[in-house]
Amino acid sequence: MRLEVLLAVRFKESINSLIRASPTLFRSYVSFKAxxxxxxxxxxxxxxxxxxxxxxxxxxxxxxxxxxHLAAWDNRQLPNPFQGHYPEVFEEINKLHSLILRLMQDYITKATSRFPPREYLCVPNIHAFSADGHSVFRGQKITTMVRTDVLTDNERKRFLKAFLLFELNCKVVKSGLGLRIQPRHGIAYEVPKVLVPLRGDDALRCIHTYVCSLHGAIFAQCGDAWLPEPPNESLVEPGLLFPDSLYLDPNTYMLDLGIPQAHGGELAAEFAKFGLELVFELLGYDISDPQQKESLLVRLEDFWNSYPRLRPRYSHLIVEVSADLADEAPIYYQHNLQLTSPLALQKKIFEQRAWVFFDDARLYPGQCIALHFPSARFLENEPDKMVWFEGWEHNSARIRAFCRSQKWHDNYKKEMDFDT
Structure with a gap:
C-alpha cells in the first residue's frame, strides 16, 4: 500500500516532502528506491x-x-533506460534530471520575483533538499524557491526540453563538430538538427541568458557586489541605477571584479558555452568560506588561462526553426509584440523573465507586470533621466558602478550616520 502511494507521486519535490514528513514512508522509499x-x-x-x-x-x-553518436540521437536509436536494462545510463540521467529541476526552481523564482535584479545576484543552494531549496548570497539564505510542481504539464516540458537541448548544444559546440569539417573526399559535415517552433528557439536563448547570469552572480559574490533591497520609497540609500535596476548584466560584474573584457564584452557567454557541468561545479563552492572562495577564484583563473580563446563561440547548432510547428500561448504573442526595441537590452530583460515558458501570467507579480516587461519606449527614455546621487547627476557608468558596490554603500551609511 505504501509503495502504491509513493509510485503515485509525480514529482521529486513532492516525494521529498513526503519522506521527510513520514519516517514510515521514508523507510518504504529506501526499500523500493530502485x-x-x-x-x-x-x-x-x-x-x-x-x-x-x-x-x-x-x-x-x-x-x-x-x-x-549524433546520428544515433537523430534517429532516436540511443539506449532507453526505461525500455531496457541500462542502470549506469539511468543513474547519470537521474543526476542530470535532478540538476535541471534545481535550476528550474532557481530560474522560475528569479523570473517571477517582484525585484529580479536582487534575486539574480543570488545563486541556488545545490546542497539543499529539493523540497525546501533556497537561494543564497555569500552563504546567507535569501529566498525560498518556487517549486516546479506549480507548472502546467506544457510549461514543465518546455523548461525540461530547453535545458536538455541547451546542454546537448553546448556539448556539440565544445566538441568542434559544428565547424563543418571538410573531409578529403565528400561533403562537409552537417550537425543533425531538431525542428522547433520559434518559441523553442527563443527558449534556448532564455536558458543561455540564465546560465550566463549564474556565472555573473558567482563573480558578483566573489567581488564587492551589493545585494539591494526591493525599491521602497522610505529608503534613503541610493539603489541600483538603470539598467542594473532591471537587468543583471553578468559581464558588468565580471568587469567589477577586475576581469578584462574579451570577445566583444561577452565574457559570460565564454563560460556559459561549457554548459551545466561547469556551472554546477562552480556552484558547489561556498563563497562565504574564505578558503573555498579563494579556491574558487584560483579555479576560475586556471580555467580562463587554460583554454584557447579562439574555440567556437556559442551558437544554436542542433536546432532549426520550422514555420510549420507551433507551440504558442496568448502571453507569448503578447510579449513578442512588445519586442520592438532595436536595443538588445529589452530582449535580454525578457529572457531573464523566462518570457517564453509560461502559459499565462499567473506566476508573475500582478501589480507590476508592465515594469516586469518594460516597453521599448521606456528603455529608450530611461538613460537620459537624471538620478539622485549626492545631488542630481547624470546616470554615468562610474556612478552605476558605485551603486553596485557594497563598500560604497557601507561608506555611505557611515556618512549618513555621522551627519545624523
Missing amino acids: QILPSLVAADLDDELVQHAVAIVQFPKSMRVGKE
Missing part, C-alpha cells in the same frame, strides 16, 4: 526527452565517434 526513482524520472521525460538526455550523458570525446 522502482520509485525511474517512475519519477519517466513521468518527466518522454521518449524524445530521454534521447536528448542520453545523448548528453553519453556524449563521446572523439570527434569521429561524436558524429556516430
Whole structure:
C-alpha cells in the first residue's frame, strides 16, 4: 500500500516532502528506491526527452565517434533506460534530471520575483533538499524557491526540453563538430538538427541568458557586489541605477571584479558555452568560506588561462526553426509584440523573465507586470533621466558602478550616520 502511494507521486519535490514528513514512508522509499526513482524520472521525460538526455550523458570525446553518436540521437536509436536494462545510463540521467529541476526552481523564482535584479545576484543552494531549496548570497539564505510542481504539464516540458537541448548544444559546440569539417573526399559535415517552433528557439536563448547570469552572480559574490533591497520609497540609500535596476548584466560584474573584457564584452557567454557541468561545479563552492572562495577564484583563473580563446563561440547548432510547428500561448504573442526595441537590452530583460515558458501570467507579480516587461519606449527614455546621487547627476557608468558596490554603500551609511 505504501509503495502504491509513493509510485503515485509525480514529482521529486513532492516525494521529498513526503519522506521527510513520514519516517514510515521514508523507510518504504529506501526499500523500493530502485522502482520509485525511474517512475519519477519517466513521468518527466518522454521518449524524445530521454534521447536528448542520453545523448548528453553519453556524449563521446572523439570527434569521429561524436558524429556516430549524433546520428544515433537523430534517429532516436540511443539506449532507453526505461525500455531496457541500462542502470549506469539511468543513474547519470537521474543526476542530470535532478540538476535541471534545481535550476528550474532557481530560474522560475528569479523570473517571477517582484525585484529580479536582487534575486539574480543570488545563486541556488545545490546542497539543499529539493523540497525546501533556497537561494543564497555569500552563504546567507535569501529566498525560498518556487517549486516546479506549480507548472502546467506544457510549461514543465518546455523548461525540461530547453535545458536538455541547451546542454546537448553546448556539448556539440565544445566538441568542434559544428565547424563543418571538410573531409578529403565528400561533403562537409552537417550537425543533425531538431525542428522547433520559434518559441523553442527563443527558449534556448532564455536558458543561455540564465546560465550566463549564474556565472555573473558567482563573480558578483566573489567581488564587492551589493545585494539591494526591493525599491521602497522610505529608503534613503541610493539603489541600483538603470539598467542594473532591471537587468543583471553578468559581464558588468565580471568587469567589477577586475576581469578584462574579451570577445566583444561577452565574457559570460565564454563560460556559459561549457554548459551545466561547469556551472554546477562552480556552484558547489561556498563563497562565504574564505578558503573555498579563494579556491574558487584560483579555479576560475586556471580555467580562463587554460583554454584557447579562439574555440567556437556559442551558437544554436542542433536546432532549426520550422514555420510549420507551433507551440504558442496568448502571453507569448503578447510579449513578442512588445519586442520592438532595436536595443538588445529589452530582449535580454525578457529572457531573464523566462518570457517564453509560461502559459499565462499567473506566476508573475500582478501589480507590476508592465515594469516586469518594460516597453521599448521606456528603455529608450530611461538613460537620459537624471538620478539622485549626492545631488542630481547624470546616470554615468562610474556612478552605476558605485551603486553596485557594497563598500560604497557601507561608506555611505557611515556618512549618513555621522551627519545624523
